[in-house]
Amino acid sequence: xxxxxxxxxxxxxxxxxxxxxxxxTGVADIWLDKERFDQAVRVASAFSRTDIxxxxxxxxxxxxxxxxxxxxxxxxxPLTVMQSLYVVKGKPTWSGQACMSMIQGCGKFTDVRxxxxxxxxxxxxxxxxxxTRISDGEIVQGTEVTLAMARAEGWxxxxxxxxxPEQMLGYRAAAFFARLHCPDALMGFQTAEEVxxxxxNSKPKSTAQRLAAALKVDTTPATVPVTNSVAxxxxxx
Amino acid sequence: MNxxxxxxxxxxRRSDLWxxxxxPEKFHWHMEHPDDGEPSPALVFGQxxxxxxxxxxxxxxxxxxxxxxxxxxxxxxxAAWTAFLEQNAGKTIITMDVFSQIKDMxxxxxxxxxxxxxxxxxxxxxxxxxxxxxGVKCKAKxxxxxxxxxxxxxxxxxxxxxxxxxxxxxxxxxxGYHLQAAMYTEAVMLTLGLTERPMFxxxxxxxxxxxxxxxxxxxxxxxxxxxxxxxxLLGIYAACEKSGNWYGYTGATGQPNELSLPGWLxxxxxxxxx
Numbered sequence: 001x002x003x004x005x006x007x008x009x010x011x012x013x014x015x016x017x018x019x020x021x022x023x024x025t026g027v028a029d030i031w032l033d034k035e036r037f038d039q040a041v042r043v044a045s046a047f048s049r050t051d052i053x054x055x056x057x058x059x060x061x062x063x064x065x066x067x068x069x070x071x072x073x074x075x076x077x078p079l080t081v082m083q084s085l086y087v088v089k090g091k092p093t094w095s096g097q098a099c100m101s102m103i104q105g106c107g108k109f110t111d112v113r114x115x116x117x118x119x120x121x122x123x124x125x126x127x128x129x130x131x132t133r134i135s136d137g138e139i140v141q142g143t144e145v146t147l148a149m150a151r152a153e154g155w156x157x158x159x160x161x162x163x164x165p166e167q168m169l170g171y172r173a174a175a176f177f178a179r180l181h182c183p184d185a186l187m188g189f190q191t192a193e194e195v196x197x198x199x200x201n202s203k204p205k206s207t208a209q210r211l212a213a214a215l216k217v218d219t220t221p222a223t224v225p226v227t228n229s230v231a232x233x234x235x236x237x
Numbered sequence: 238m239n240x241x242x243x244x245x246x247x248x249x250r251r252s253d254l255w256x257x258x259x260x261p262e263k264f265h266w267h268m269e270h271p272d273d274g275e276p277s278p279a280l281v282f283g284q285x286x287x288x289x290x291x292x293x294x295x296x297x298x299x300x301x302x303x304x305x306x307x308x309x310x311x312x313x314x315x316a317a318w319t320a321f322l323e324q325n326a327g328k329t330i331i332t333m334d335v336f337s338q339i340k341d342m343x344x345x346x347x348x349x350x351x352x353x354x355x356x357x358x359x360x361x362x363x364x365x366x367x368x369x370x371x372g373v374k375c376k377a378k379x380x381x382x383x384x385x386x387x388x389x390x391x392x393x394x395x396x397x398x399x400x401x402x403x404x405x406x407x408x409x410x411x412x413g414y415h416l417q418a419a420m421y422t423e424a425v426m427l428t429l430g431l432t433e434r435p436m437f438x439x440x441x442x443x444x445x446x447x448x449x450x451x452x453x454x455x456x457x458x459x460x461x462x463x464x465x466x467x468x469x470l471l472g473i474y475a476a477c478e479k480s481g482n483w484y485g486y487t488g489a490t491g492q493p494n495e496l497s498l499p500g501w502l503x504x505x506x507x508x509x510x511x
Contacts, residue, residue, distance in 0.1 A: 207454035214385035
C-alpha cells in the first residue's frame with residue numbers, strides 16, 4: 001500500500017470511512033519535495049492504468065495526480081475523490097452527491113439531513129439541509145432552494161431540473177449549506193449542478209443577441225423540410 | 238430647439254472632442270472659426286439624409302432643391318438662380334440627384350421592419366450635461382432615443398460607403414464612433430439617472446443603390462474603450478482650457494517626435510537580422 005502512504009491516507013482506512021476527514025499530514029509537500037513528488041507520480045501512473053477509476057482519469061496520470069493531491073488535502077480516499085470530482089464545462093466540480101458526503105464527513109456536524117418543504121411538483125416545493133453543529137449543539141440550516149428560485153435563476157434550462165427536480169433540489173440545498181456553514185469542505189470547488197445550471201443559461205449574451213431578442217428578430221435557423229420528407233419516406237418503406 | 242439654437246448652446250460635442258484627439262490646436266482653431274469654409278458635400282449629404290429620414294416634415298425648412306434646367310451661363314439663367322437663392326435664403330441647397338438619392342434611401346430604410354422599430358422613438362433629442370470628473374460642459378444630439386422592452390436604446394443613423402460590418406468597423410475607429418457611443422450613452426445615463434448604460438446601435442446605410450443596410454451594436458469592450466478615450470480627451474480639454482495652452486503636435490512642452498519604424502517594417506527588419 002505504498003501509494004496510500006504517498007498521499008498520506010492512513011493505511012488502515014477502509015472504504016466505509018473514506019469520506020471521514022483525517023488530519024492533514026503535510027502532503028502539500030508533494031509539490032516541493034522531489035522524492036515525495038516522484039512517488040506521487042508513480043502512484044498516479046498506477047491509478048491511471050486501472051479501469052476501475054472513472055474514464056476522466058484512465059490513462060491520464062496528470063488528472064490522477066491532481067486527484068491524489070485533493071484527496072490528500074481533504075483526507076479522503078483517492079478513488080472517492082476520482083468518483084466525485086469531475087470536469088464540467090472546463091471546471092473541476094464535485095458531484096452533488098459528494099457535497100452531502102463532505103458535509104457529513106467534515107467533522108463539524110452530525111445528524112445531517114435534507115428537509116423538503118412545499119408540495120411536490122409545484123413551484124413552492126423546496127429543500128434545505130439541516131444539521132446539528134457539534135461545537136455547540138446548535139441546529140443550523142442552509143438556505144432553502146425552491147423550484148420557483150430555480151426557475152427565476154434560469155437553472156431549469158438544465159433538463160435535469162425537469163426530469164428529477166427532487167434530486168436537484170437536494171444537491172443544490174447541500175451546496176448552499178456547504179457554502180454557508182463549511183465552505184472549506186468543498187475546497188473552493190463548485191458542484192457539478194451549480195456549473196451546469198449556470199453555464200447553461202447565464203453566459204452573457206452579446207449586445208447583438210440582446211438587441212435581436214428585444215427586437216424579437218427570429219434568429220433560429222428555419223427547419224429544413226427536405227430532411228423531414230426524406231425521413232418520412234424512409235419510414236414509409 | 239432648432240439646429241441654430243443647439244449649435245449656439247454651451248457645451249462640447251463629440252465631434253469637437255475628436256478634434257482634440259487630433260490636436261488641441263486644431264480643436265481651438267475650429268472653435269475660433271466656426272463658420273470658416275463651406276461644409277463638404279459629404280457632410281451636406283449626411284445632414285440631408287438624416288433630415289429626410291428622421292424629420293421629414295422639417296426637410297423643406299432647412300433644405301432646398303436646385304431646379305433643373307437653369308443655365309447659369311446665360312443672363313436669364315443667372316437671374317433665375319439669384320431669384321432661387323433669394324427665395325431660399327438660409328437653406329442648404331442640394332441637387333435634384335442628391336434629393337432623389339436620399340429619398341430612395343429613406344424609402345428603403347422605412348420599408349425595413351427592424352429599422353423602423355429601431356427608429357420608432359424620439360428623434361433629434363438634445364442632451365446637455367456637465368462631466369462630473371472635469372466639470373466640462375457637454376452636449377449631444379441623439380438621432381433617436383427609444384425603448385425596446387423597457388431597455389433604453391440610443392440609435393445613430395450613419396450613411397456610408399460600405400455598411401458591411403468589417404468595413405464600417407474600420408471607418409468607425411478613424412471617425413471616433415466609439416467615442417460617440419460612449420459620450421451619447423453617458424449623456425443618457427447622467428441626464429435620466431440610469432444605473433445601467435443604455436445600448437448603442439448604429440443603423441448604417443450605403444449611399445449607393447441598393448442602399449444596403451446593416452445594424453451594428455456596440456459591445457462592452459468597444460464601449461469601455463470609447464469611455465477611456467472620452468475620459469482622456471475630456472481631461473486634455475479641461476487642462477488646455479485651464480492653462481490656455483492649445484498645443485499642437487509637439488505637445489504641451491514642445492517636445493520633438495521620432496520617426497520610428499511602423500510595426501510591419503520593424504517585423505521585416507527583425508526578420509532580416511536573424
